[in-house]
Amino acid sequence: MAKDVNEENELMRSIEVDEHIIKKNKTLSLYALILGFSLFLIIGLSVLLAITLKQVKLDMISRKTTEQIIMNMHKDIEKINRRTYAINDISRIALHWNPYWDEWTLNQVAQMIYDVGELRYGIPYEEFAILITLESRWKIKAKSPLLAKGLCQIMWGTAKWACGDLKTIDFEGDDTLYNPLKNVRLGLYIYKTFREKFEYVYPWYIVAYAGGEDKVYPMFLNKSKIEGEYKQYHMDWLKIKIEVEKVLGRTIDIQ
Numbered sequence: 001m002a003k004d005v006n007e008e009n010e011l012m013r014s015i016e017v018d019e020h021i022i023k024k025n026k027t028l029s030l031y032a033l034i035l036g037f038s039l040f041l042i043i044g045l046s047v048l049l050a051i052t053l054k055q056v057k058l059d060m061i062s063r064k065t066t067e068q069i070i071m072n073m074h075k076d077i078e079k080i081n082r083r084t085y086a087i088n089d090i091s092r093i094a095l096h097w098n099p100y101w102d103e104w105t106l107n108q109v110a111q112m113i114y115d116v117g118e119l120r121y122g123i124p125y126e127e128f129a130i131l132i133t134l135e136s137r138w139k140i141k142a143k144s145p146l147l148a149k150g151l152c153q154i155m156w157g158t159a160k161w162a163c164g165d166l167k168t169i170d171f172e173g174d175d176t177l178y179n180p181l182k183n184v185r186l187g188l189y190i191y192k193t194f195r196e197k198f199e200y201v202y203p204w205y206i207v208a209y210a211g212g213e214d215k216v217y218p219m220f221l222n223k224s225k226i227e228g229e230y231k232q233y234h235m236d237w238l239k240i241k242i243e244v245e246k247v248l249g250r251t252i253d254i255q
Contacts, residue, residue: 089129089248091110093133094110098138098139109180113125116185122192123191124252126254127254129244131191131237132152132184135153136150136152140180141178149174149183150178151184152184154177154186154190158190159171162190165189166185166186191209194209198220203234203237204220204226206237207226210229216230
């Protein structure tokens with residue numbers, strides 16, 4: 001009888017231990033499930049956050065790219081407008097002093113003054129238009145008593161030097177100087193060279209175009225005043241500037 005009681009007690013204890021283990025396992029399983037779900041949730045949220053941040057970054061890049069594209073478009077439009085205005089202004093100035101230009105040639109000359117002069121060499125097109133007006137009044141066959149010829153009034157020796165530097169124009173005497181496109185191309189190069197030589201100091205590079213580098217440069221180095229024929233040339237240039245401003249209906253700022 002006592003033996004049966006002991007066996008029953010052992011059985012009860014065994015059952016209690018098994019129930020405890022089962023409960024413990026259930027608890028552990030629940031914890032594991034909660035932990036797994038939590039990890040899944042954290043990973044999911046991390047992925048979602050990463051995607052969101054990437055999208056925000058892409059949106060920012062896209063916005064910046066769009067803004068840059070719009071800015072570039074505005075700049076391109078401004079350049080196109082500036083070029084159109086320049087060609088129109090140059091044509092008006094030329095026709096005011098010489099109404100016998102043919103449209104195609106004048107358009108080509110105006111484009112060269114802007115595309116090569118302003119865009120490549122940094123010469124304001126208004127400034128160079130004033131120079132041609134003073135030098136030749138836009139007459140293709142203009143010739144000075146000193147035998148300077150064409151729109152920009154270029155001497156043979158100066159033209160040979162400029163052709164040698166440019167290497168894009170063969171010097172053929174008067175045929176080169178009386179060709180309006182070649183003459184203007186040479187004139188732009190010569191004027192650009194003087195602007196650089198005289199460190200863009202107004203009006204030295206202007207009077208140098210009239211008097212020649214060898215004569216004017218020593219005065220520039222010595223910080224002398226512009227006197228004599230060079231002073232007169234500058235005064236004439238200023239008078240022409242006023243006339244050109246009347247043609248365009250606005251002031252021209254020359255630095």
